[in-house]
Amino acid sequence: MSGIGQRELAMTPQAPGKGLRKQEWSLLILLAPALLYFLVYHIVPLFGMAMAFQDFRIIGKSPFVGLKHFKELFGSPSFMQVLANTLIISFMKIVLFFPLPIIFALLLNEVRSSFLRKFIQSTTYLPHFLSWVVIAGVWIAFLSPSTGGANQLRQLFGLPALDYMTDKSSIRWVLFTSETWRSLGWDSIIYLAALASISPSLYESADLDGAGPLQKMWYITLPELTATMVTVFILNLGFFMNAGFDQVFNMMNDSVISVVDILDTYVYRIGLLNMQYSISTAASLFKGVIGLILILAAHKGSLKVTGKGLW
């Protein structure tokens, strides 16, 4: 928040008494629709989370049961499996995926032809804007054991057809690969911007010193990218408990549910399909609190390392 706002405060003639109050009210009225939205979709549901500590009843008062639902959750092997799935899938999508957009940006940065550059950018950014329903449809078709492109490639190498979508040992890699397909290009933008802001004079003086391309990469490019890398990594860590509901929801099926069921799909299934509102909300609350701690830690970490927080 720059000093502009302060200046406005100092320079605007202060209307006395009633006038000022009227101005304040008009600002509050402008803010009111947004506040109403936050109230309905964020604040009131927050209080509703108290049901995690109750046996929820639609009619009548819901009795307080303390940590009963949490004990039930942590005592259930299926929930522990869900938790493990969430952490594994998040690890793949955050840690394993992390270097890929950086490498992509570094390679793209080497492309001189602006036509080629634009073509590669326009094609690789596109999947970011497709819904996960569309992407799931595309991937189900591409991985189809009978007609899909992936199995056509396998045939070229003499391998037998494999139904990736229903194969327990493949499905997490399907999630990882389709996430990469969707985000590789888009997530490289932030690194491309950082690369573009590196002063060319650094490279020129390195040239004078006789540095080769690898040395320039190691001593100039990577150090200049470090702040961006740290910010992106820390920010993503803050969302570790998410693991990508829309993707999993649209790509899972009964054959593989045991290895891809994550917290959010569990909350949906237990809550809305099985109508176990209290247990579902207990799982949400658990996820929310851990997520909150992670994001606050990410904020602190980011402030410490780069001097910039998340807000």
Added chain:
Amino acid sequence: MRKVKTPAAEMAWRCFIAILLLAISLVVLVPLLNLLALSLSDPGRVSEVRGLTVIPKGFSLINYRVLAANPLFVRSILNSIYITVVGTALNLIVTSMAAFALTRPKLPLKRLFQALIVFVMIFEPGLIPEYLVVKKIGLMGSLWAVILYKTVNVYYLIIMMRYFEEIPTSFIEAAQVDGANYMTILGKIILPLSKPALATLGLFYGVFHWNEYFRASIYLTDPNKYPLQLILRQFVVLDDTASLIGSGTLFSYNEAARLSYDALQASTIIVAMLPVLVIYPLILKYYARGVMEGGVKE
């Protein structure tokens, strides 16, 4: 100039990078073009379309005609357009009003509201409590439950606040001296100066609404109100081929017996991504730049 590569090695290195990156582009494009080819192929030759085929075998619009004759499908497109247009307009109005109020120094309780925004950003309430609130206020089954979801996206709100802060306050002060109130200043000065930001966020919000299916699936009960993405999910992800064909249309085409479910599903996917493809050039123009400047990643 000792360690500089020879021109030939340099050339080979650049060719290698270009080929690698073009291969990545192909990995993105081929599955999409394959579905397009499948959807446009002659029904009799659909079996010739393999997974890596990108040119239609023969040409036919039969799949699209079957979809166009399916009332559920047509209805869902209209619903999606309605949700997207009304939703995006509402998003822009509410977000810009809030962003303007939040960037005025005179706003009472400003710090409280700023804290609220941070809180909304970092803590998601559970699905069930939200579901019960929507039910309680009587929005269940209504398109409004879907339209109102994410009326204000806090990340976009912050982008808009940053944009508004860049507008010189002298414009605002001059108008205030002339006796203009905040509504007039927002409508006559701030918004006309913020067209690029409005365009960018309009695209953000528009794509979000067009792609939304989950809230629709839990809040809507009448299939006639379903948006296209939800119908797509039913047709393709859940593989509900019976409603994909549509009972009334099955016998109205001679070719119907030869129709391929795969081709019909491919056509549905193509229709569902078409609006995104149409506005994609605009997105590239505004979006990429906006994200780079705002530095906010979602």
